[in-house]
Amino acid sequence: MRSGVQQTPNRMAILDPMKLIGSLTSPYVRKVRIVFNEKKVDVDLELENVWAADTKIASTNPLGKVPCLIADDGEAIYDSRVIAEYADGLSPVSKLIPADNRERAAVKTWEALADGIMDAGILARLERTLRPAEQQSQTWYDRQMGKIDTALRQMSEQLGENAWCHGNQITLADIAVGCAIGYLLFRFPEIKWQTQYLNLDRLHQKLLQRPSFIETEPPAA
Known part of the structure; x- marks a missing residue:
């Protein structure tokens, strides 16, 4: 049936x-x-x-x-x-964020620090490029640049002589830091962080050898 x-x-x-x-x-x-x-x-x-x-x-x-x-x-x-x-989480290849809760927090804190540099840099740049000269605030600009200086110092102290920001391989922490200091080179070449923080420069030079960094290099300003 x-x-x-x-x-x-x-x-x-x-x-x-x-x-x-x-x-x-x-x-x-x-x-x-x-x-x-x-x-x-x-x-x-x-x-x-x-x-x-x-x-x-x-x-x-x-x-x-x-x-x-x-x-x-x-x-x-x-x-x-x-x-x-x-x-x-889309692929098991090259796990960039640790599963352990404490280690995860450490990597994400590095990311927050690096993102803070980018935040401050963008705010400082917008102050100089979007506002008319007579409306620009030097106090505001200096405050953002001060955040960058403090964050760079903290990054250098935390990195020390380690090969990577956290653990023994590349993580999201290194990627975020590489993008932050790369942005400073791109938009604020007058900040000579490479000579002041040699360990950050070593990390950056190592990251620049990776295809992921090479392929995403921003175009010349």
């Missing part, structure tokens, strides 16, 4: 490729691009200028910031710290 209910074959949902919305000069975008590269996970890069009058970034990230990741299910993920952690 034949049933009146017809069986339909199971169909797997068709997922779109992941898409990373960002710019070539953002240090936060560079950070997550390096993470995807180190994890051997493919992601399409869609360039977006958030300062352009016709930017559409708010349609995916209401904060109007990059990077913004459109996952393969179409959902938006932001900001760079969230994307980096998400990317690290």
Whole structure:
């Protein structure tokens, strides 16, 4: 006896490729691009200028910031710290964030310190480039540059003579630090951190040998 209910074959949902919305000069975008590269996970890069009058970034990230990741299910993920952690869980290759809770916190603290340098640097640069000269605040600018100086000193002290920021292999801590000091070279070449903090320079030179850093080098200003 034949049933009146017809069986339909199971169909797997068709997922779109992941898409990373960002710019070539953002240090936060560079950070997550390096993470995807180190994890051997493919992601399409869609360039977006958030300062352009016709930017559409708010349609995916209401904060109007990059990077913004459109996952393969179409959902938006932001900001760079969230994307980096998400990317690290996509592949067992090159685990960048430790599973141990305390070690994880240590790596994420390094990332917060590095991101703080980038935050301060961007705020200082915007003060000089977006505000009319008569409206610029030297006090505000000096405050941001002071944060950078203090953070660099802390980084150097914590790194000491170690080969890596945490543990015996590259982690998200090193990637974040490399992007932060690389951003200073890109936007603030007058800050001579290389001669003041030789251990940070050694780490940076080592990172620059990696394909992930080479491929994400920002274009000449």
